[in-house]
Amino acid sequence: MRKRSARKSPSQLAPLGALLAVLGPLGSVALGGLSTACGSDSANPPNPSAMTGASNPTGKSPTSSTPGNGTGEQPGVTLPSSPDDPNASPSPTTGGGEGTPSTGSGPDANPTDSPNPAANPPPPPAGITECKDPSLIGPTPIRRISTDEYVNAVRDVFNVGVEIGQLPADEKLGIFRTNVVTRVTDDNFERYRGVAKTAGADVVANFAAISGCTSTMDTSCVTTFLNGAARRLFHGTLEDADATLISDIYTTLAATDASVAVDTAVEWMLLSPRFLFMVEFGKNDSTTRSTLTGSEIAGRLAAFFWRTVPDNALLQAADSGALDTPEGVRSQADTMLSDARSLPMLQSFGLQLLRVTPATAGSDALEVQKSDQVGEIFAKASTDATLTYAGLITGDHPPSGSELQAFYGDEDRRGVLLTAGFLESNKNGMRPSPVKRGYVVRTALLCGTLQLPTDPTVMQLVDSAGSSDKEVFNAHSSNAQCWSCHKMMDPLGDAFGQYDATGGFDATLTQDTSGSFNPDDDTQASDFQDLSGFLTMLSQDPKATECFALQMTRFALGRNETENDACGVQDISKAFGDASYSVRELLLSIAASSTFTSRNAVVAGGECR
DSSP states (O other): OOOOOOOOOOGGGGGGGGGGHHHHGGHHHHHTOOOOOOSSOOOOOOOGGOOOGGGGTTTSSSOOOOOOOOOOOOOOOEEOOOEEEEEEEESSSSOOOOOTTTTSSSSOEEEEEOTTTSSSOOOOGGGSSOOTTTTTTOOOOOEEEHHHHHHHHHHHHHOOOOOOSSSOOEEETTTTEEEESSSOOOHHHHHHHHHHHHHHHHHHHHHHHHHHHTTTTTTHHHHHHHHHHHHHHHHHHHHHHHHHHHHHHHHHHTOOHHHHHHHHHHHHHHHHHHHEEEOOOOOOOOOSEEEHHHHHHHHHHHIIIIISSSHHHHHHHHHHHHTTTTTHHHHHHHHHHHHHGHHHHHHHHHHTTTTTOOEEEEEEEHHHHHHHHHHHHGGGGGGOOTHHHHHHHHHOOOSSSSHHHHHHOOOOOOOOSSHHHHHHEEEETEEEEEHHHHHIIIIIIIIOOOOOSSGGGGGOOOOOOOOHHHHHHHHGGOOOHHHHHTTTTHHHHGGGTTBBBBOOOOOOOOOOOEEESSSSSGGGGGSSSHHHHHHHHHHOOOHHHHHEEEEEHHHTTTSSGGGGGGGHHHHHHHHHHHHHHHHHHHHHHHHHHHHHEEEOOOTSOOOOO
């Protein structure tokens, strides 16, 4: 077990001062033991205007966190209207909830948002730029754990359930959910404190079964249990100061009430930055990058593959030195990927990548099966090494649900882009949307960036009676300001013109599904005659496979890349190609890479970035 001396708490965690009210006279001692790496939890998105957190002098979050609605859905963030809505208003709309079951067993929930490229655009693919210095690595922010990670961790360590809607909402950076931009607000902290208080009481109520101790008064057993739980909750690393503090909390309060002592210790652990954030220092074995310790790698592996904290077996592997080599990390990752606990991660990646809306509570069987099919296709990578990128795009993936089977009938639905889940999620009201479908292909599968016009009124289209969907949306081509952006989306989305807003096939919608495939810009466009030709081009394009490797790397790291990551990302992309573009091999290559097992070198008290 690697332990470290205590460090000062960063300024962005000031709301944790409320912990004084929880711990009473021990509060000042508790805050002294909250240890984090440095003074900023902000990421480094490419657009400085998108920065909040450390660079925001007000310290206020630009996103809105509203209470859960009781259905397990996540409150979302405020984003502008859709760019292709004929009736779109230039005023912003408030995100609703794309939810997951509150058990934490399902794929990560996505905050609802309109596919507005200007709202939070994916960064330029810095990871695909020229490799200049292999010793460099991009800045690693202090990432706040996701709602699913929180729910899963409390379940796995204490066997206690948490309602996901009670937690602060997650935010997005580009395509994926990751909490690296905004600070923890007072409202965020109050939510965490409320959940921690409930969890602490639940642990005490079932303490014997959870801990294996005869009672809360068995000092030796209780402190051993609490320290073991803390190491897991703190993502594999328990500092000396934190271990001492946990013991002090328990022994001091147990003199009066042992149950209150356990309750308070559990609450403290669940409010500690060591749990709420991924705090990593590494070995400081280089002036430019710092190799993570075995315990820190265990924390990353658990967060990536299982969306939780390390279990005891993973920590034992770290302590034995099994995670000290790329081969050892790859072997452990292979075991974890084969475990059913990796399925929600794979499902989540697919749903977020393709902007698929998960079915909400109360949805009928067909709607559930539509979104589930997308996740099921990506989840095949858990055990099937033959699933390739091309297989995702053009492979045969029959649905498992009878309602969805009946919906498809005898249609040939090859590839994940022909699933009703993808097609229905990317629609415009009751119309299918070539813009939204093309936008996903452009940004998610080709790593393109788009910028909306400064005047949102130019996005409004005229929906004339009797006009086909293609005719309505092709009006973009008559407006130069629109077409500069839409030429990168609409010709790709036109390929899906025979699929309606429900994802059903309807040949009467259009007889023309031709278009142009331009992986970089319109000067390199190749025409396709139909949908089949488009999918074949997409499945074989080198830029698409390179982009897929980059997207998975972003997802695994929980951050966007910089030019300093170019060498590492290109190594991962090459390994992907060498493995015949096996999705499973890509996941293992990422886990074993130095990009995953190291961070930029930092000094305690210095800038994270």
